[in-house]
Amino acid sequence: MSPRFRLRPGRRDTLGLIGATILLLAAGCALLAPWIAPHDPTAVSLLARMKPPMWIDGGSLAHPLGTDNLGRDILSRVIWGSRISLAVGVAAVIVGASIGSTIGIVAGYFGGWIDNILSVVINAQLSFPFILLAIFLLATFGGGFWPVVFVLALGAWVNYARVVRGMVMSVKNQDYVHAAISVGVPTARILRTTVLPNTLSPIVVVASFSMAQAILAEAALSFLGVGVDGSNPSWGVMLNDGRAYLQTAWWLTAMPGLAIALTVLGGNLCGDWLQDRFNPRIGN
């Protein structure tokens, strides 16, 4: 092996570690928000509005990332905002993965007409512009935490279903599965003990990618005004609020934007890394 190839896994690991660190930091912020945020994220202080970040003239240590158009501390809002973003991301992944994997296993294992029908459903879903569907559903039925999670899961389940279906189709022809069938092990038990464990690694890989995408989509939906309740500080809502001041106070949008970008980057780095670990051949 050339030195290049020896270096590669090392660099991948480093990037993966960086991604994991970012995600852990974000998760830490979300869990510890009440203790680490310096201010109440909704406390208005009209006389201290539009204060720039501390490293710019006029900024102060009291508001390290500055204040917004109503004098609310941006650092505190970004920290509290991580709660909504991550909660939505994790919940969307869990719901999406459960639905998608179940459908994928059923379609892949039983094949035949069941597979045909489910494949049509998967393809129909794939051909639908997701963001349009999301805006339509949320505008019609109203936003909020669970509606957003549901809509994001609705967009994500096909990814799981496709990957899991492919995986199951190759696993079910393995000798140990045939062996289990021939000694009369019940189908449910075969699925649980032999098929499901084999699909876990691709599910984890898809999950880490799709969590990053769910966070991004939540921000986009909140930005468009159909996301989680607008009175909570969420990153997308902050972006939307700050948009009118883009030219006079860039930090209103830059800070939540940076938070979104970093978290999504963390998720993607982690995803790449996991993909390499579980399946080095696909990784390249």
Add this chain to the structure above:
Amino acid sequence: MFRKTSSRLARQLMLSSAVALTMAAALPAPTWAQDNETITIASANDVISLDPHMLNSNHPTGSVIWSIFDSLVRRAPDGTPEPRLATSWERMDDVTWRFHLREGVTFTNGEPFNAEAVKVNFERMNTAPFSTYQQLHDQTGLKEVNVIDDYTIDLVTEAPTVNMLYWLAEAFISAPKYMTESAPDKVANEPVGSGPYKLESWQRDDRLTLTVNEDYWGEAPDAETVVFRVVPETSSRLNELRAGTADIAVDITPDIAGQADSDISSAVYVEGLRKMHMGINLNGEQPALKDPKVRQALNHAVDVDTIITALLDGKTVPIPSIVNPPNNNPDLKRFEYDPEKARALLAEAGYPDGFPLTIQYSTRYAGGKEVSEVVASYLSEVGIQPTVEAVELGQFREMLANTSTKGIYFMGWAALINPSVELVILTCGHVDNSSGYCNEEYDALVKKASQTLDDAERKKLEFQAQEIVWNDAPWLYLWRLPVVFGKANNITYDLRADNYVEPYLMIVE
């Protein structure tokens, strides 16, 4: 596809903000705007209906109706009536007004304007559904329209009224035959009037184009074409103004008004008349609001002066009464910012721990979200548990009309100087009384005042009415809406405080 689509959206969002930035910085003013004498007016909302008898907001619906139709009298920016389709008028006795009408006026479909046309229009206004919008009959007590000859008409009211000319300024006249013989949605979409402009096209939620009426009886307007465009974002309206793609930008908030200033445009401040308030719905989800003490507590809880300094750039003043100066009762005492007193009043009313309260706002007034969030923050300091909720504009209007807002709501009323009209808004069951306030003593005073022709006596009654309603506090009193427009420097026009925009009076250089 989930990944792809959402990241593409994110890219587009970034792109569009980059484009907006570049546009603002780099685009030169296109010259066609001047060559063809087109005036483009950018507003936050679209026109609702072009049926002249369904006029329910000053801008942009009102501005377009004022451009297409004529009323008997025009209301000047300071509230005084001027001749329009009526050339002169006089009082025959306490209850009879005689109007002399302009001769030689035709509607754009060829129908002639005469006394009969006025009668037909006034009769239509008094039938459903128009009678819920048009207040000519309700507010003046108009009971008879008598055609004397082709160009003379008498209006007879039930009792003496001081409001006839005010309401006539908003009673627009359309071609009578067309109006009565066409389907309602045709009338609402294809207006036929006698005003300086006529409708060329209307793409809903995008743009409405007016072109000059060649047969207009008055002085021909300077611009041949007027385009009313819908640009919901305040910052986008300002970007367009600076780029030269819009000549007038309406609904600008003071805190970003500075962005209107450029080589070719500037911000114009007009002393506002509209009384902004958080309406307090007595019939909403929160029964505590029925108690006047609670409503007074809300007023004491919010620091209006600080909000004006910080959020409105100090560009306005708190409202002194529900009636605009100079007709306000000077003895009314403002509700000073006093959280302790607010808490005490809440405790006295039986709510020492506050109560949940929904604050609703719409896109009707720029900055509604900020104001609602700030008020929420002040209210939570005296123990109330507020929730801020955005409501879509159409739904918001419906809620106001049905008195079905949840708790308190951000609103502004009566950008005018006419105490009688300003007071009537809060009488029991009035179409604009969205707070459900109802006080018979107040109603009696307002009615009596509007029928009193003696100035001193009327003023006394109006002062009494003002005092009653002020202390009953059906509103959380805020400020007079600072009216800020962005205007291209090559247009000469005095913008009005009541937000009506009259493109036919604009001079383009």
